[in-house]
Amino acid sequence: MYFCPHKILFYMKHIKSFFVLLASWSMYATATWAQTPFFTHTVEAGETVYSISKIYHVTTEDIYKLNPETRNGLRSGTTLKIPQNKADQKFSRFHTIAKGETLFQLTQLYHVSAEDICLANPGLTASNFKAGEVIVIPPSNGKEAEVQKATDDKGTLSVLNSGCKEMHRVKRKETIFSISQKYGLTTEQLIEANPEMKDPDYKLKKGSLVCIPYPEKKTVKKTPSNQELFPQKSGPEKMQQITMGVLLPLTQQNSEGEKMIEFYQGLLLAVEDLKNMGTSVTVYTYDCGKSIADMKAVLTRPGLSKADVIFGPLSSAQIPTLGNFCRENKIKMVVPFSSQCDEVYKNPYLYVSNVPKSALFEETYKLLQDQFSNRHFVIWNSGEQREDDLTFINGLKRMLNAHAIPFREVSAGSSSLQDYLSLGRKNIIVPNSASLKALNKLCSELNLFKVTNPEYQFSLLGHPEWQIYTNSQLENFFRFDTYIYSSFYKNMNKVACGPFENRFEKDFHTELQNTFPSFGMLGYDLGRFFLMGLANKGNDFDSNISTWRTDPLQNDFYFKRASNWSGFINNKAELIHYTPQKKIDVIEFTKK
Structure with missing residues (x-):
C-alpha cells in the first residue's frame, strides 16, 4: 500500500494538533476544577437539599452536580460535597473541621483571629469544635489570632508586691491565654501566680485584678488549646427587666385578625406570669400590616431598637426586613407562624417556632x-x-x-x-x-x-x-x-388547661376560638418559653436553649441551630x- 508523503505530513500535523487541543482541554478542566473547591457536609435529620443550599448560599443544582445520588432523596449521616460560593461577598469561605484540627491552627491557616471566628459562628463552642462540623471563616483582617502582642497598657496597675510585678485589671473578652501573651508569660506561670485560677469553677470576670509575676529569663511558647481561645463565660445572669416587642397585623377585620388578637392575648397572659414571678416586662405593640413598607414604617417607632425579644411577623414577606433590624440591634426575633423561612439560615438572631414539614x-x-x-x-x-x-x-x-x-x-x-x-x-x-x-x-x-x-x-x-x-x-x-x-397537641385533660381557659375568658371577656392549633395557647406557651428563658438564663439563653423546658399547654419547643452561624429551628415531634x-x-x- 502506498502513502503519499504530503498526506502523511498532513495527518501528522492534525494528530499533533489534536493532542495539543486535548492537553489544553485537560489543563482547562483541571484549572476550572481547582477554581471551584468543595467542602463536606454531613446530613442531619430533617435537612433537605433545599435547606442545605440555603445554609451555604449555593443552588440545589450545584449540590446535585457534585452529589447526583441526592436526586433520589437524602439520608441522615450521608456526607455531601458542597461547592464554595466565591461570589458571596458576605463570607470568605466555609471550612469542615478535620480530625485533630484546633482553633489555633485555623487562625494560622486563614490569618483570622480566634475572636473573629467565634463571632462569625455564635453556635461554635469548645465542646462542639469537632471533626465534621462546618464553620464559616470570615475575611482575613491581617491579625494572627490570639498570638498578637497587645500594646495598650491602660487599666494596668503597678503595685509594690514581692510576688507581683504589677496588677492587671481584666477587660471584656480577655482570656487567661491572652493576658499571659500580653505580658510574655506562659499560662502556667500566670496560673501559678494566681492560685485561685486552679479552681475548676474559676471564671475571669471583667474588672477583677490579676497578679502579673516577674517573667523568668526563658519562657516557652505553648500552643493554646481550644478551651483557652474560646471566650470564657461567667455564667448566666438573670434578667430582672425584659423589653418585648410584638409586631403583628392586629387590626384586620376578619378571621385571621381574630387569630392574631388571640395569639397576642396569650402573650399578655405569659407576661402577667413573669410579673407575678418578680420580673418586670415592658411591652411595645404595633400593628405592622402585611407589606414591607408597613414594616419599615413601624421599625422607626419608639422602643423597638432596645427590645430584648420581638414576636412577629405574620407575613413571610416582612421577615427579611424585620430580621435585618433585629440583627443590627442584636434582638431575638421569634417567628411564630411561618415554617418556610430562608432568613433563618443566615441570621443567628432568628427563632422559627413552627416546625418545618x-x-x-x-x-x-x-x-x-x-x-x-x-x-x-x-x-x-x-x-x-x-x-x-x-x-x-x-x-x-x-x-x-x-x-x-x-x-x-x-x-x-x-x-x-x-x-x-x-x-x-x-x-x-x-x-x-x-x-x-x-x-x-x-x-x-x-x-x-x-x-x-x-x-x-x-x-x-x-x-x-x-x-x-x-x-x-x-x-x-x-x-x-x-x-x-x-408537632403539638392541645390536651384538654391536662390540669392546667381548664384554669387557663377560665382565666382567658375572665381577662378578655371571650372564649378561646375552636381552632387548630389554639392561637391563645400558642401565644402563651411561646411567650413563657422565651420570657422565662431570658429571665432565668439571660445572655446565656442560647447556650441553654436545647435543654430549656417549660410546662406547655399545647406547644413544646426543641430549638436547634441550623448551622453554627444560623438561627434556630424548632424540631419538636410527638405521637399522640x-x-x-x-x-x-x-x-x-x-x-x-
Whole structure:
C-alpha cells in the first residue's frame, strides 16, 4: 500500500494538533476544577437539599452536580460535597473541621483571629469544635489570632508586691491565654501566680485584678488549646427587666385578625406570669400590616431598637426586613407562624417556632423506628393524595426499607385486606391521605374488617390534620388504637388547661376560638418559653436553649441551630396515642 508523503505530513500535523487541543482541554478542566473547591457536609435529620443550599448560599443544582445520588432523596449521616460560593461577598469561605484540627491552627491557616471566628459562628463552642462540623471563616483582617502582642497598657496597675510585678485589671473578652501573651508569660506561670485560677469553677470576670509575676529569663511558647481561645463565660445572669416587642397585623377585620388578637392575648397572659414571678416586662405593640413598607414604617417607632425579644411577623414577606433590624440591634426575633423561612439560615438572631414539614417528617420517622421496629406496616392508598402526604409516605417507605421493617401497600376497597396484613405481627395501617373523606372511607372498611377478622391486630397511624376531626372521630381513634404524629397537641385533660381557659375568658371577656392549633395557647406557651428563658438564663439563653423546658399547654419547643452561624429551628415531634382503654398518651422520641 502506498502513502503519499504530503498526506502523511498532513495527518501528522492534525494528530499533533489534536493532542495539543486535548492537553489544553485537560489543563482547562483541571484549572476550572481547582477554581471551584468543595467542602463536606454531613446530613442531619430533617435537612433537605433545599435547606442545605440555603445554609451555604449555593443552588440545589450545584449540590446535585457534585452529589447526583441526592436526586433520589437524602439520608441522615450521608456526607455531601458542597461547592464554595466565591461570589458571596458576605463570607470568605466555609471550612469542615478535620480530625485533630484546633482553633489555633485555623487562625494560622486563614490569618483570622480566634475572636473573629467565634463571632462569625455564635453556635461554635469548645465542646462542639469537632471533626465534621462546618464553620464559616470570615475575611482575613491581617491579625494572627490570639498570638498578637497587645500594646495598650491602660487599666494596668503597678503595685509594690514581692510576688507581683504589677496588677492587671481584666477587660471584656480577655482570656487567661491572652493576658499571659500580653505580658510574655506562659499560662502556667500566670496560673501559678494566681492560685485561685486552679479552681475548676474559676471564671475571669471583667474588672477583677490579676497578679502579673516577674517573667523568668526563658519562657516557652505553648500552643493554646481550644478551651483557652474560646471566650470564657461567667455564667448566666438573670434578667430582672425584659423589653418585648410584638409586631403583628392586629387590626384586620376578619378571621385571621381574630387569630392574631388571640395569639397576642396569650402573650399578655405569659407576661402577667413573669410579673407575678418578680420580673418586670415592658411591652411595645404595633400593628405592622402585611407589606414591607408597613414594616419599615413601624421599625422607626419608639422602643423597638432596645427590645430584648420581638414576636412577629405574620407575613413571610416582612421577615427579611424585620430580621435585618433585629440583627443590627442584636434582638431575638421569634417567628411564630411561618415554617418556610430562608432568613433563618443566615441570621443567628432568628427563632422559627413552627416546625418545618421536612423536620417533622424526619423526627416522626425516628419515633416510628424507635417505637415500632417490630411491627408490620400497611400503606393504604385512598386514591387521593396531596403533595405533603406524598412526601411523607415516600420518606416512610425509605425509612422502612433502610431498617428492614416489613411493609405492603393495598388499595382502598380491596376485598382481601387480610392478604396484606400479618398474623404474626401487630400491624400499623397508614393512609396515604390526611383528608376527612379518606379517613371516613378507611374507618368504614376497618369497622367491617374488625368484625369479620378479629384475629388480626392493628393500629392506625394518622396525620396532624386528624386532630381537627377529633369531635366526630374520637370513638374511631380509640377503637383502632390510633397514633397521630404532630408537632403539638392541645390536651384538654391536662390540669392546667381548664384554669387557663377560665382565666382567658375572665381577662378578655371571650372564649378561646375552636381552632387548630389554639392561637391563645400558642401565644402563651411561646411567650413563657422565651420570657422565662431570658429571665432565668439571660445572655446565656442560647447556650441553654436545647435543654430549656417549660410546662406547655399545647406547644413544646426543641430549638436547634441550623448551622453554627444560623438561627434556630424548632424540631419538636410527638405521637399522640388514643388507646382502646380511652386514654390519650403523648410519646416523644428518646435517644438510646
